[in-house]
Amino acid sequence: MFTEVIKKDNTCHDCKDISCAAAVLNIKQLGLVTSNSQESFLKKGEVILHEGSLTSHIIYLKTGLAKEYIKRSGEKEQILQIVKKHTYLGLPSLFGDRINHYSYAALEDCKICYIDINMFNSLIRENGNFAYEILISTSRDSLNNINRFLHRSQKKVYGRVADAILYFSKIIYEGDKFSLPISRQELADLIGVSRESATRVLIKFKSEGIISLKGRSITIVNMDLLEQISQKG
Amino acid sequence: MFTEVIKKDNTCHDCKDISCAAAVLNIKQLGLVTSNSQESFLKKGEVILHEGSLTSHIIYLKTGLAKEYIKRSGEKEQILQIVKKHTYLGLPSLFGDRINHYSYAALEDCKICYIDINMFNSLIRENGNFAYEILISTSRDSLNNINRFLHRSQKKVYGRVADAILYFSKIIYEGDKFSLPISRQELADLIGVSRESATRVLIKFKSEGIISLKGRSITIVNMDLLEQISQKG
DNA sequence: ACAAATATGTGATATTAATCACAAAAAAAG
DNA sequence: CTTTTTTTGTGATTAATATCACATATTTGT
The missing domain is CATH 1.10.10.10 (Winged helix-like DNA-binding domain superfamily/Winged helix DNA-binding domain)
Known part of the structure; x- marks a missing residue:
């Protein structure tokens, strides 16, 4: 019984924090995600991802709160948005040029999942519905950010x-x-x-x-x- | 021979201005696009698409230059970017909530193509490579816009x-x-x-x-x- | 619990760029 | 080719907010 609980926590299929996009994957694809992803924990204040780094993995925020920001030397920090749980971090960077454009830091203790990008990309190519969900989420994110910036100015x-x-x-x-x-x-x-x-x-x-x-x-x-x-x- | 030339101009397969994304479609899918799209011409200064309208068609800019902007009554106009040929207009709006968030007006005489959104969506769902190309283009667009805004401020x-x-x-x-x-x-x-x-x-x-x-x-x-x-x- | 470090609050001042009010030039219309 | 309309340029003024320089809290580490 104890091992069963551990197992449940460790497969994507039974993950309480699964993303909308992953929810459209079939059992086989979910199994692939399970074996190509890795859970991790971060304390409040820790940097999750640093701008300028190469995207070796997709990061999914399972629980907690983070800030998405840019901080170039000499310039002042700019916070783009506050990111809530159940969000993939840095998707546009992955599809843009594979270099992370934004940094992320935990504002609360966070649980995250590292997902292999090659597997993520092949899932998109082989499952149009998954791709569609990802498109919806990146599109909404883009509209929200630009909307906020436009109004601010x-x-x-x-x-x-x-x-x-x-x-x-x-x-x-x-x-x-x-x-x-x-x-x-x-x-x-x-x-x-x-x-x-x-x-x-x-x-x-x-x-x-x-x-x-x-x-x-x-x-x-x-x-x-x-x-x-x-x-x- | 004359009719052949006409025909060439009117199928997506032979279109000189085909998008990167459409280039990964197969012959059958391209044929579907041809029968579900409509070319149109606009004069300099004309509005191509107005914010707030429902997205009934995807618009692809085949030739010419346009401005992407927001103009709310009482507020001053904000130009997001200048859009060059070979670009889909308003993709994030389509995947966001199907309401156009930005307006587009021709800065030069433009040739555009109206594409049925239902067919466009089903192409994404059935062809992951097409979806991937669309993701790349929306992601780059988002990164560029946000980059410009961040630096501006x-x-x-x-x-x-x-x-x-x-x-x-x-x-x-x-x-x-x-x-x-x-x-x-x-x-x-x-x-x-x-x-x-x-x-x-x-x-x-x-x-x-x-x-x-x-x-x-x-x-x-x-x-x-x-x-x-x-x-x- | 105390000291050090960090974050927050507050007044005075400087700076930037918007706004206003026209003049001049260029483009469009007749 | 004029006249009208629109766009562009320019100086003076005003308003908004950043910056500076501290004082005061609050948090953190020992």
């Missing part, structure tokens, strides 16, 4: 901070009370403003009763107003 | 204008002498600055001998310096 600091709070509320935590998984500096890097400006606006929102704020804990008090600020820039 | 006006000039030189025209296909306002919309600022910087570059400029014609005189300005922001 039209907005002033108030609108951007409002956006960030709504992003954590609606996309990441799906609730209006949460604890930010990132520092003020990182929040600023996520929305492309200075740390000081981000801080100031958060405190302004607090003093105006739009949010309640204590350290990294935020509760949205006046959602309508926050959305209005996000809209109007 | 770190740069001041000088760096952005330099970027735009280099973009037309290296990506669009592949030469250091070209005529801008867009107005000053559109150039500003492409790099996210005001028209006045864009104009001022262009003139500054001209007066410093970095480019020669007459109306919309640009020749890059000092490429090294221009690249340095692009790098240093």
Whole structure:
């Protein structure tokens, strides 16, 4: 019985955290994935993947939260997005030029799966439905990222901070009370403003009763107003 | 002989402007594409596709140049990129939610091909190699766009204008002498600055001998310096 | 528990680039 | 070939936000 439990945890077929895409694979293909993938654990703060490295494996985030970012020497860090569990990391890089374009670091303890890229590619070529699911996920990701960037560039600091709070509320935590998984500096890097400006606006929102704020804990008090600020820039 | 020429122009198999992806289809599949697609012509300035519309057909740009942009009422126009021939328009929108997220307008007279989306989708599902090619093209597009946005947001006006000039030189025209296909306002919309600022910087570059400029014609005189300005922001 | 290191908050100042208000030039229309 | 419309260029002004320079918390390590 004990060995059976271990076995369940170790096959993709029985994995609770299986991806939407892998769900369309047949038993044989899933078995292939099982024998060509490797689970691993990372502690909060650890780097999962570094930009510039060659993609030797696909990484699938089974549990936990990570940041997707770029940090070039001399430049300030830019956070593209916060990545939730059940997501493949760096797919566009794999299909683009096989060099990772973004870095990923764990914001919480994470469970990840390394998957062999050659097997991953052959699955795409031999199973159109799998390919289709991957296309859907990369397409949505692209639309979301570009959408966020486009809007950001039209907005002033108030609108951007409002956006960030709504992003954590609606996309990441799906609730209006949460604890930010990132520092003020990182929040600023996520929305492309200075740390000081981000801080100031958060405190302004607090003093105006739009949010309640204590350290990294935020509760949205006046959602309508926050959305209005996000809209109007 | 005359009819043969006509026929050649009208089948995908003999199309000079066939996409990389379609090139991996077999004869039968190409025949299917031929009978489910329709060529069309657009004049400079015409809108090819409007954001918010439902994707009823995939559009493939056979010849000409177009701009990919977003224009919401009240907001200023944002140009995402200039699209060259041999490109599918709006693929991420098709796989995302079937609503077009971007608009496209012809910057030159264009020849386009409307392709039925149901057939396109079934080709992806039944031909993994085709799917793979589509994945490559959407992935590269996504990386390029996000790369451009990320760098832009770190740069001041000088760096952005330099970027735009280099973009037309290296990506669009592949030469250091070209005529801008867009107005000053559109150039500003492409790099996210005001028209006045864009104009001022262009003139500054001209007066410093970095480019020669007459109306919309640009020749890059000092490429090294221009690249340095692009790098240093 | 204490010291050191790191993160956060705050005011003053500087800088950048947008906006405004026109003038000039170029393109389109008649 | 004019007249009208659109695009482009230019100076002055304004507004937004980054930067700097610290003070104050908070976290981490010993």
